[in-house]
Amino acid sequence: MGENDVATSPQVLRRVNARRVLEHAWQTGAFTAADVMTETGLTRSTVIGLCDELVRMGWLTELEDARTFGTYTKGRPARRYSLRERAAVVVGVDAGYDHIAATVADLRGTPLARRTASIPAAGPGRTERLADAEGRRALARATVDEARRAAGSAAEDVVAIAVAVPAPVDGGGVSPPEHWFWNLTNPGYAGLFADDAEIVIVENDANLAAIAERSAPGGGGRDVDSFIALIVGEGLGAGLMIDGRLVRGRRGGAGELRFLDHVEGVGSADGLALLARRWASEAVSSGVGPDSALGRLDPRTIDEAQVGAAALAGDPVAAEIVDRLASRLARMCLVLGDLLDVDRIIVSGGASRSLPMVIEGAARLIDGSGDPSAPELRISTLGEGCVTTGAIAHALAAVRARALDLGPTARGAA
Amino acid sequence: MGENDVATSPQVLRRVNARRVLEHAWQTGAFTAADVMTETGLTRSTVIGLCDELVRMGWLTELEDARTFGTYTKGRPARRYSLRERAAVVVGVDAGYDHIAATVADLRGTPLARRTASIPAAGPGRTERLADAEGRRALARATVDEARRAAGSAAEDVVAIAVAVPAPVDGGGVSPPEHWFWNLTNPGYAGLFADDAEIVIVENDANLAAIAERSAPGGGGRDVDSFIALIVGEGLGAGLMIDGRLVRGRRGGAGELRFLDHVEGVGSADGLALLARRWASEAVSSGVGPDSALGRLDPRTIDEAQVGAAALAGDPVAAEIVDRLASRLARMCLVLGDLLDVDRIIVSGGASRSLPMVIEGAARLIDGSGDPSAPELRISTLGEGCVTTGAIAHALAAVRARALDLGPTARGAA
DNA sequence: AGAGTAAATCTACACCCTAGATTTACTCCC
DNA sequence: GGGAGTAAATCTAGGGTGTAGATTTACTCT
Structure with missing residues (x-):
């Protein structure tokens, strides 16, 4: 039958x-x-x-x-x-809170075209973003389509799409409904792209960063199969790669860091960039000495990159902020490293570039902790495209796993 | 060739x-x-x-x-x-700090014989135990042999041995050398039994408890595949079963809870039994009111079971200790549940029986936390033999996986 | 004893891989 | 330019493993 x-x-x-x-x-x-x-x-x-x-x-x-x-x-x-690298293409989408980027890659993961769109802030205060869920869906679709056309690929050539979102995601691509931020940043991408490719994956951005690091030169690699990819920026996210596989949890929520609220010396899951701005703004508002260049900036528009630059230049106020952030990061890493027994924690995200001294400082603190099981802290070598790289790698892995099942219709003409 | x-x-x-x-x-x-x-x-x-x-x-x-x-x-x-249930037998060994138990089971996991030995305390203070590493090895071997003879099995019938130890264990059965307790409680069992069975496994006790809970009626089960098995007693240990598989970490150290030192409202990885005794002893020493039965006990020999019983009887001092422990346990569970996104935390170990009100109280606190992703807290239905059951299950799983490779010599006469 | 029934057995037959002999497509050298 | 030399490709059994379907067998029920 x-x-x-x-x-x-x-x-x-x-x-x-x-x-x-x-x-x-x-x-x-x-x-x-x-x-x-x-x-x-x-x-x-x-x-x-x-x-x-x-x-x-x-x-x-x-x-x-x-x-x-x-x-x-x-x-x-x-x-x-x-x-045949061009038998089909995959699309990796980095759908963050304030930007959307789509990269089209061939079957070896080589990028063919990339299109980005930024979601403007509602005001100079840099908090709320304009686009609502529907707007985000439309923008994502448009960005993906543009990137695909720029790569010279037909719609049928796309065999897999992987979307990275800054929210926990369960196996079906759905984020838990309890948090507005999660619903906004994952406005049903799984359904949106369902008809566009045989394989559609929505996954947490930090998880995808971890996947990217696994095969990166300085990252996980063959010898290191337990590590954490930490994305630091406005918020914090962790991708847990333990024993060579991703730990996702019941609803994809493993790696959420709300528990840092209760960790002494940390106290919140706020990102390093956010805190750098807040602390700098507070310091400037309450007045700093004349030896600090920060004092000449407007406390309302102060930027984490400015803090990072000032610290590098030897500014004492900025240096103190960096120290506070470093000790916070170190504590966080020690806690995560202890519970999950990882070899390494790899930091990526905006703040890893704007505040390099924080990472370096934290690495020194961890080394100096005398704990033989403490993880090694590293800055990602992948830079900006870390999440996108992971999305492409993940999409390709799915294609490889199901290659023989995919109908030849999906894979262009011979 | x-x-x-x-x-x-x-x-x-x-x-x-x-x-x-x-x-x-x-x-x-x-x-x-x-x-x-x-x-x-x-x-x-x-x-x-x-x-x-x-x-x-x-x-x-x-x-x-x-x-x-x-x-x-x-x-x-x-x-x-x-x-053929009796084609071979497996041995599950629970090698704790103060006791060793060996259970021989047939290929379906049905226990055939059990032998236990306790390691006496060095003094009435209940801290140090007499046996050293060599003594433990000898005792383990003797207990296993006795149990095997009691089951009526020949030495060649034993196809697998799984040993549970209260220490992290890596893939080769070795515990990290940095902690004296780990070296004492895992004095090279992998080498000790290497010639006794084709399959020898040394594994952390909490991990084995998690394996046991997975197939227990009230435990993990088919629907729940992310949970934590928490062993509470003199110390704390957690077995992390996430997405249906055990999370072990680089050297088997995942689930170590030293990080609780840094969690507000917890502060240490001490077990509930230890703290109950300590706090009760302190309270009695500094004097309690006449309405507390605890006051009539010797503060130096006070027992966690006495605290549990007093609390059940309505003793106010004991009740306060129970409350403190419950809020501590609740905080701990919320932290673990948040980071790992588990459905359920299943508590076993001595203190879960001697201090049932602590578990119940913590469960109420978690329910009342209003966190929709909070895990459900349960007492294990497996009781005392939880770890042993897990050891047998794990040994059997290994046998099943390699069944066709095992030479017929290892499996008794037809 | 005979009909009914479902399992066991028997008999092709298709597929997949290996092993080894044979053929082919080159390069190198005189 | 015409042989060696060489390693890949191809060809030809042959063994193992499964399915499919006809036939036989071991029962029960009447």
Whole structure:
């Protein structure tokens, strides 16, 4: 009755081996049958059969330039295959509170085009943002479409979309309803893009940052499989990568840091940027000595970058703020490191660049704590695009996992 | 050259399907080929072939009493198979600070024999224990051997041993060297039992409690796959079961609660029993009113059970201690629940029985906190044997995972 | 004893992989 | 330019594993 339903049979083997070959292609660039043979232990006949099948499906291309390419020395030249990077594209969306960015990437994660849109503040006070839920949905869709067109891709080429939001997200892409901020920043993106791609993922931004760091050069890497990606900016968010996998929790809320309200020496989950501004503004309002350049700034528009710059220049008021922030961050990291036993905490987000001395100071405090199990604190090497990189990586991982199930319709023409 | 090494071939399928059949046997009791067919989608021929193979290996027995058993109505009676529960035994060891208990169980986890030994206190002050590392190793071995003999099992019948210790443990069964307590309570059990069974596991006790709760009636269960097992007694330990799997951390230290030192309203990772005694002793020493029965006790030997009993009897001093403990526990649970987004926190360990009002009080405080994401606090339904149950479950899980690899020598006579 | 029934067994047959012989497509060298 | 030499590709059994469906078997019920 069912045609391609159960099939607990030899055919399963074929699928398994096809996956292995495709996975090899994904990790390696151009390759020959011999490469796959040594890695998988399969016979040449089998490997070539599988490769041809994958070519027919559209996932691989045959390169046919063994000679042109320098590798060949003697003997019959090997057929060379490689992943068809442009068989489809994925879109990584960073949908923050004050901006939306969409990046289109090929199947290796190489960015093809990027479009960003910022959501303006309601006033100079920098707190409320203009766009409501509906506005955000429209903006997200427009930004994604623009990026896709800029990449020269058709709508059917998009096989996966991953959206990063600064809110907890459950397995179905839904954020808990209890917090207005979460409802605003995740206004149903899963439903919005449901028809645009076979795979649609909505995920917490810090979780995606953690995914990005896992494969980053200075990040998790092969040896380090327990770490936390901490996004510091206006707020705080943590992505928990423990034992090589993401810890999400019941409704995706693992890594929420409200509990810092109750931690001595921290007291709130406010971000470093927010606090730097607030403390600087307070200090200036109540008057600072003439040796501080901060005193010449307007306390209402003071900026965390200004605090960071002043601290670097040796300003005593700014230095004190940096110290307070550093000890706060250090305490936070020690607490998280103790409970979750991670090797490393990797900091990204706006404040990691505008206030580098805070991270450095906290790292020194942690090193000096004498705790042998204390985590190592690092600044992300990925910079601004950390979250987007993670979204693309996550989307690609989903594509890889389901590659053989995806209908050929979704993957452009051969 | 190698005989049974790679084998990326049809034979793999056979293994996969054999595992599926064996897994069915493990979950179901007596079964027929038809049962497996509906569950796996395999053909009768295949299923029967696999069953016969598993019988030959010793994992299954054929029952041959389709008629005797009431089930049969019409048609040719089906052959009935079932797991050979006594094909091997596993041992679960609860190696605490002040006691060692070994339970021998069959392949379904049914306990066959149990032997316990307590490690006496060095003095009436109840702090230091007599046995050193070497003494503990000897005692553990003796207790395991006695339990095994009591179960009527030969040494070769033991296929797996799981040891629960109140210390963090890494993947190799080793505890971090930095803490004397950890070195004392895990004096190299992995090496000690290495030759006694094919599978030797050393694991943190709270982690094993979490494993036990997962399959307990009131515990995790199918619907709840994020929860924390909290062991309260002299100290505190947490087993983190998030998204259906155990969170262990770099060196097994996830769930260590030293960070509570820095949490307002908690302040230390001391256990409820310890604090109950300390606070009661302090209160009595500094004098209590005549309406408190505690005043008649010797402050040096006062016991947490006495505090619990007094509180139940309405003693005001005890009630205040209980209240303090409850608010401490509630705060702790809210912090853990917030960071890890768990459905439930399940409390076990000595203090959950001697101080039930503390748990109840904390549960009320959490309910009353108005936090919609707050976890539900429950007392474990497993009682004393929680850790042992988890050790057995964990050992069995390991056996099931590797069943087909285990040589037939390890599994008694047919 | 005979009909009815459902499990067990038996008999193709398709698929997948391996192993080894053979062929092919090159380079290198005289 | 025409052989070695070489390593990949291809071809040809052959074994293992599953399904599908006809046939046989072991019962119960009448």
